[in-house]
Amino acid sequence: xxxxxxxxxxxxxxxxxxxxxxxxxxxxxxxxxxxxxxxxxxxxxxxxxxxxxxxxxxxxxxxxxxxxxxxxxxxxxxxxxxxxxxxxxxxxxxxxxxxxxxxxxxxxxxxxxxxxxxxxxxxxxxxxxxxxxxxxxxxxxxxxxxxxxxxxxxxxxxxxxxxxxxxxxxxxxxxxxxxxxxxxxxxxxxxxxxxxxxxxxxxxxxxxxxxxxxxxxxxxxxxxxxxxxxxxxxxxxxxxxxxxxxxxxxxxxxx
Amino acid sequence: xxxxxxxxxxxxxxxxxxxxxxxxxxxxxxxxxxxxxxxxxxxxxxxxxxxxxxxxxxxxxxxxxxxxxxxxxxxxxxxxxxxxxxxxxxxxxxxxxxxxxxxxxxxxxxxxxxxxxxxxxxxxxxxxxxxxxxxxxxxxxxxxxxxxxxxxxxxxxxxxxxxxxxxxxxxxxxxxxxxxxxxxxxxxxxxxxxxxxxxxxxxxxxxxxxxxxxxxxxxxxxxxxxxxxxxxxxxxxxxxxxxxxxxxxxxxxxxxxxxxxxxxxxxxx
Numbered sequence: 001x002x003x004x005x006x007x008x009x010x011x012x013x014x015x016x017x018x019x020x021x022x023x024x025x026x027x028x029x030x031x032x033x034x035x036x037x038x039x040x041x042x043x044x045x046x047x048x049x050x051x052x053x054x055x056x057x058x059x060x061x062x063x064x065x066x067x068x069x070x071x072x073x074x075x076x077x078x079x080x081x082x083x084x085x086x087x088x089x090x091x092x093x094x095x096x097x098x099x100x101x102x103x104x105x106x107x108x109x110x111x112x113x114x115x116x117x118x119x120x121x122x123x124x125x126x127x128x129x130x131x132x133x134x135x136x137x138x139x140x141x142x143x144x145x146x147x148x149x150x151x152x153x154x155x156x157x158x159x160x161x162x163x164x165x166x167x168x169x170x171x172x173x174x175x176x177x178x179x180x181x182x183x184x185x186x187x188x189x190x191x192x193x194x195x196x197x198x199x200x201x202x203x204x205x206x207x208x209x210x211x212x213x214x215x216x217x218x219x220x221x222x223x224x225x226x227x228x229x230x231x232x233x234x235x236x237x238x239x240x241x242x243x244x245x246x247x248x249x250x251x252x253x254x255x
Numbered sequence: 256x257x258x259x260x261x262x263x264x265x266x267x268x269x270x271x272x273x274x275x276x277x278x279x280x281x282x283x284x285x286x287x288x289x290x291x292x293x294x295x296x297x298x299x300x301x302x303x304x305x306x307x308x309x310x311x312x313x314x315x316x317x318x319x320x321x322x323x324x325x326x327x328x329x330x331x332x333x334x335x336x337x338x339x340x341x342x343x344x345x346x347x348x349x350x351x352x353x354x355x356x357x358x359x360x361x362x363x364x365x366x367x368x369x370x371x372x373x374x375x376x377x378x379x380x381x382x383x384x385x386x387x388x389x390x391x392x393x394x395x396x397x398x399x400x401x402x403x404x405x406x407x408x409x410x411x412x413x414x415x416x417x418x419x420x421x422x423x424x425x426x427x428x429x430x431x432x433x434x435x436x437x438x439x440x441x442x443x444x445x446x447x448x449x450x451x452x453x454x455x456x457x458x459x460x461x462x463x464x465x466x467x468x469x470x471x472x473x474x475x476x477x478x479x480x481x482x483x484x485x486x487x488x489x490x491x492x493x494x495x496x497x498x499x500x501x502x503x504x505x506x507x508x509x510x511x512x513x514x515x516x517x518x519x520x521x522x523x524x
Contacts, residue, residue: 029397178513181514
């Protein structure tokens with residue numbers, strides 16, 4: 001009960017952060033604190049890292065609301081720690097994030113009601129009062145993640161234990177394997193956003209090669225990529241200025 | 256800068272208020288309410304002494320539909336402050352059209368630099384350390400990301416205000432575009448590395464009989480280590496691209512089912 005309550009409060013705070021300051025909002029950061037609350041930091045780091053990469057490319061773009069990583073991570077990590085590990089956490093985090101996503105859509109539709117209120121506040125002509133319109137949404141945002149998290153963690157622990165115990169080994173081992181392939185989804189989503197030109201594939205392959213052949217860490221690859229990125233940008237700048245010459249010489253050469 | 260009506264402290268208040276900008280993001284006016292509540296300190300400075308109808312008019316002007324990326328909002332808030340200060344009451348249409356003109360392109364830059372590049376880089380570094388059981392992972396991720404997150408908001412407002420229209424019309428957007436180019440390449444190389452470190456498939460299947468057993472994994476490793484990490488990622492990427500990225504959850508479930516099946520058939524282990 002106590003831990004469920006604390007995890008729920010943490011989910012609620014992350015929820016406010018997600019809609020406001022946006023300093024936490026990622027699985028690895030959320031899971032780590034859940035781990036501290038539940039007293040199993042090591043497992044929470046593994047779960048957090050797996051979910052982090054899995055949901056890497058996921059984010060709200062325009063009016064599209066993405067699966068709710070916050071509720072998904074909080075519930076998945078808490079129940080994952082209490083009943084076994086990473087595979088359970090991933091298997092739980094995905095469906096809960098999809099269910100919780102619906103609550104967010106409801107929230108964003110519901111607070112349309114704030115528009116006429118904001119209008120009325122504007123008509124009063126008082127600049128200092130405007131900020132008060134944030135108080136109610138803050139409370140609602142806290143609750144839409146805290147309440148589901150509390151219910152799932154408080155009621156779910158026993159149920160999940162039994163379900164996990166009843167599952168055959170092939171399912172649990174299979175889910176463990178899936179946990180190592182699923183990061184491809186987050187990465188794929190990112191690639192979709194970032195590969196805008198064909199030549200950019202070369203950089204992706206280069207990063208991969210540095211990792212498999214030279215066993216370099218991500219930080220090392222980041223540092224190596226910097227000069228290449230600057231050179232690429234310089235070349236891209238050239239392209240903008242050169243066409244006047246190239247056009248006359250090469251005619252309809254199409255990049 | 257001494258002649259400016261808007262004080263540094265006003266912009267700092269905008270910075271504090273804009274921390275809550277997205278709370279009121281809704282499907283009708285998106286970030287409009289958030290923009291107005293963040294911008295209120297500037298309007299207060301410019302309109303405090305004006306008659307009520309002008310104050311109301313000023314507030315309503317900023318309640319029109321608005322949506323961008325939160326970190327780009329900082330820059331737009333700064334530029335808008337400069338434009339509000341330098342335009343007369345009869346030219347205020349320019350304020351709204353400038354905001355509308357900036358929100359789209361800047362949202363794109365905010366998304367591609369922060370959401371799709373810097374955040375994944377921080378996440379990859381953090382996740383790699385955390386997978387080895389190190390608490391430094393999340394701490395480093397938090398610090399790396401938020402230095403850029405908070406600093407870009409703070410300086411976005413101040414820089415936007417001081418450079419004002421200059422940013423809108425010329426050199427400013429070019430600098431941002433170049434930043435986006437560089438971020439794009441760095442991000443892709445990191446993603447390449449991430450494929451190698453976080454996507455893992457291991458074949459346990461063996462082909463042949465008696466003396467001539469070929470362990471598939473050994474054979475693949477000779478061709479290229481991590482070959483199937485790369486192939487699996489490309490496969491998922493292709494499916495995502497074809498479906499417009501909307502079915503990520505379905506693909507995750509598909510991978511779960513497939514993994515269980517392949518483990519059951521002793522292909523993967």
